[in-house]
Amino acid sequence: MxxxxxxxxxxxxxxxxxxxxxxxxxxxxxxxxxxxxxxxxxxxxxxxxxxxxxxxxxxxxxxxxxxxxxxxxxxxxxxxxxxxxxxxxxxxxxxxxxxxxxxxxxxxxxxxxxxxxxxxxxxxxxxxxxxxxGWLAGLLLVGFPCCFLLPKWIAPRAKTLSEEYKNRENFTGLIMDRVFYHQVIRAFDLRNWELGRLRRMTDDVAELGLRAQFTRSALGKSVSSALLLLNVALVAGGVLLQQRGMLTVGALVSFQSFYLRIGGYLTSLTRLLPIFVQGxxxxxxxxxxxxxxxxDPSERALSHRGEATPPDEASGDRGWTVAKLSFGYTDDAETLSSVDMELPPGAYCAVVGSSGSGKSSLVGLLMRFHEPKSGAIRLGGRDVGGIPLDEYRSRIGFVPQEIVLFDATLRENIRFGRLDASDEEVEAAAKAAAIHDWILTLPSGYDTAAGERGSLLSGGERQRIALARALVRRPELLLLDEVTSMLDPGTEQEVNATLLSLKGSSTVVSVTHRLQTIVYADRIYVMERGRIAGWGTHDELLRASELYRSMWMKQSGIFVSDNGRNAVIEADRLRQIPLFQTLADAALEELRLAMWTENAEPGEDIVKQGDHGDTFYLVARGQVEVLLEGGEEEPKRVAVLEDGDFFGEMALLREVPRSSTVRAMTNCVFLVMDRRSFRKAVEADERMRDRLEAAYAQRSEELSKLR
The missing domain is CATH 1.20.1560.10 (ABC transporter type 1, transmembrane domain)
Incomplete structure (x- = not known):
């Protein structure tokens, strides 16, 4: 003060x-x-x-x-x-x-x-x-606000004139016509017509432009001009008062100094008040x-130890139990309903199901990102709701579906799993995640920067760093959400071997849509519409679960090379697609041989809604989302397609615009066929025309329901 x-x-x-x-x-x-x-x-x-x-x-x-x-x-x-x-x-x-x-x-x-x-x-x-x-004081104290308020009176008029001028003046459009249509203008000798357009436009808006610019100029000069007039009035009034003996010379000079001083204060206020209001x-x-x-009450109840603690070795392994678990993101919708699961200590368990079946929601509940509506998750018979949240999570290694790395080195990103991990433990985790050898090929090795959100790494590299981050934690429960979705088949095999080697030391729960990766799991839980539709080993489910068997058949008969660049499909698998079911063996084989491989990266549009196309796609590996676009609204996701699914079959039937946009969510491998190859293969079959027309009508009806 x-x-x-x-x-x-x-x-x-x-x-x-x-x-x-x-x-x-x-x-x-x-x-x-x-x-x-x-x-x-x-x-x-x-x-x-x-x-x-x-x-x-x-x-x-x-x-x-x-x-x-x-x-x-x-x-x-x-x-x-x-x-x-x-x-x-x-x-x-x-x-x-x-x-x-x-x-x-x-x-x-x-x-x-x-x-x-x-x-x-x-x-x-x-x-x-x-x-x-009092007279000169009143002049200053009334005159200053008027000077600074003057622009407020002029600004609306200046804005109106400027907007009207911009709407009527179209010089940019004329220049664009000159650039884009210069050949047509030359070819048809339209130069005089072009200059005439410019002359008519300038004549039409010249007066309006003059008024708009003069008003803008007056707006900028209004304060300084008003202050000058106020200063003249101050000096003139002061001289008159001094001649009449009502004001001394010293007081007049003092008034002039106060004029400058108060002007500075008001300028400061006009500059700073908007900043203060915005703040x-x-x-x-x-x-x-x-x-x-x-x-979140459970997050508030953290014990604030600050970092994860390793499992209590003396307590022995303990299993997780999911009992009658129900959950919904909103009160009127249930994502999971009465889910029961046993995750034995040291077992390798898997959770499979189509997109939207509730797999990721179950992961969120196991991580205690959400609280269930009813039911419980128990650790060693104890309701996990009574365990401090950081203590509970210290026992879990988590690899999310959407991998995010910090803007730090690779070593630091792995060590974030356990901050007190030694360099040897970091490198051991990297070896287990099949990323160590690749890191050593980098000029800076483990000190290589990952970039913001891991932007300097590929999707597969980010996924393996995230797996190493989870493994260095030495978790009791290793929770994996689509951990191999960004990996090529060769690296996927290495990672799967690592996960199998953890059996007995950690309980592994792998959430995946790729059934090939979990055939050796001790338990496989099949989810459908938020419920457990069946569970058992791979062989048991093939015998007992029609849903699991259909999922397995959909993904079978498609083979992708170890580097993920090429794919082939068996003729019997191709026949499972309704459009090809009645084709003769020779025609089917011709189609199979005519298919080629294409690849896509996450975020890449495979087809765009409204575009014309003649290609059919079968997802050999990866996940794509099907989006319906509607004007200015955000595209609406209507489906997620995975290994063995297909799209674009209508392009084989007719020349029609694409009904939706299909965008890659992961690294994808497609088997592709075009209309020419399809027609060549089926042209000898006279009965195919009626079947194709029926298939086209059925597909059109399905799409209209989606909209």
Missing amino acids: ALTLITVGYPVAFSYSFVYLIDHVLAPEFRNELGWLLLALAAGGILAAAADFGAEYLLLRNGIRMQDMLRFKLMRHLQLLPESYYRNRQSSTVVGRMSGDLNNVYASYLAFQPIANSVLGIGISAVLLLSMN SISHSRLHTSILDQPP
């Missing part, structure tokens, strides 16, 4: 000092006081400058502390928010709040002190001005979007 009074008080006192300096000290009989006054002014200036620097330092220091405290408060609250918070919001929205809004709050904090100084300075100045002369809005948004959101 003392620094503020000095910082504000000295400039005001300096402006007021002209009254005493000119009217008193400069008189011959008081000239001996001049030195003392100048010395006092100099000392005051030095003190005010020091106070200004000191106040600025304290303001910045406290501002940084405030920003750090708010950052920590926001981050801590984000850690406590439930998974539903992140699922229902775009990541860019949360990042925007944490960066843009936080910076706005910091800027408003820094703006508050200068705003307070300006308001205080104007208040003190007003009192002193009124004490010197207040941002602070409110931070509360509404983050701090006022209710935390």
Whole structure:
């Protein structure tokens, strides 16, 4: 407070000092006081400058502390928010709040002190001005607001004229025509017509353009012109009052100094007030979007040890039990219903099912990202809800479906699984994840940067680093969500061998859609529409589960090379596709040989809705999403296709636009056929025409239902 009074008080006192300096000290009989006054002014200036620097330092220091405290408060609250918070919001929205809004709050904090100084300075100045002369004081105190409000009156008119000018002026369109249609203009000798268009356009908008630009110019000059007129009025009024003996020369000079001083204060206010208001809005948004959101009670109950702890070796292995588990993301929809599972200690278990069957939701419950509506998960007979969350998760190694790495080295990313892991343990985990040899080929080895979100690595490399991160944790339960979806078949075999070697030491739960990877699992749970449709070993399920058997048949008969670049299909497997079921053996073999291999990376569009195409795709390996686009709305996902599924069969039947967009979700391998090859293979079969027409009608009806 003392620094503020000095910082504000000295400039005001300096402006007021002209009254005493000119009217008193400069008189011959008081000239001996001049030195003392100048010395006092100099000392005051030095003190005010020091106070200004000191106040600025304290303001910045406290501002940084405030920003750090708010950052920590926001981050801590984000850690406590439930998974539903992140699922229902775009990541860019949360990042925007944490960066843009936080910076706005910091800027408003820094703006508050200068705003307070300006308001205080104007208040003190007003009192002193009124004490010197009420008429001139009124002129300044009324004139200044009018000067700074003048742009508010001109701005609407300037905006209207500018928008009207932009709407009517189309010079950019003329230039685009010149660039894109230059050959046509030359070929048909349209140059005079082109110049005529330009002349008519310029004549039409010339007057409007002049008014719009003049109004914009007047808007920019209005404040400075008004302030100049106010200054002229101040000087003229002061001279008249001085001639009538109502104002001294010193007071007139002091008024001129106050004119400059108050003008500076008002300029500062007009610049800083919008910053302060924006900061207040941002602070409110931070509360509404983050701090006022209710935390997850289980996350709040963390024991705050700070890092994962290895399993208690003395306690022995303990199994997980899922009992009558039900869950839904909303109150009126149930994603899982009465799920029962036994995960014996040291067993290799798998969970399979089509997309949307509830596999990933089950993973979220095992990780305690969500709380069940009913039922329980038990560890060694104990309800996990009674175990501190960090203690519970310290026993689990998790590899999510969407791999995210930190912007750190490969060694650091693996060590995030267990922060006290030694370099030897990090490298052992990398070997188990079949990534060690590749890391050694890099110039910087384990010190190679992964990039933001692992952007410098391929999908398969990120997946293996994430697996190593889970393995270095030495988990009791290794939870894998589509862990091999981004790997080529050769690397997949290495990773599967590692997972099988963990039997007996860790309980492994592998959630996957690729049945080839879990044929040696001790237990396989088959999920359908949020329920367990059956369980057993691979051989037991082939005998007892029609659903599992159909899934196995769909993925059988398709072979992908170890490097994932080539694929082939057996004729019997091709016959399972309804369109090809009645083809003769020779025609089917001709089709099989005519198919070629294509590859796609995550995010790549295979076909686009509305485009014309003549190709049919069979997913040999990978996952794709089928999207229906509707104008400006976000594309709607209507299906996820996996190994053995197919799309584009209508392109073999007729020349029609693609009915949907198909986009790769993982690294994909496709077997592709075109319409020409299909027609060549079936042209000898006279009965195929009716069958194809029937297939086309059936497929059209299915697509209309999806819409």
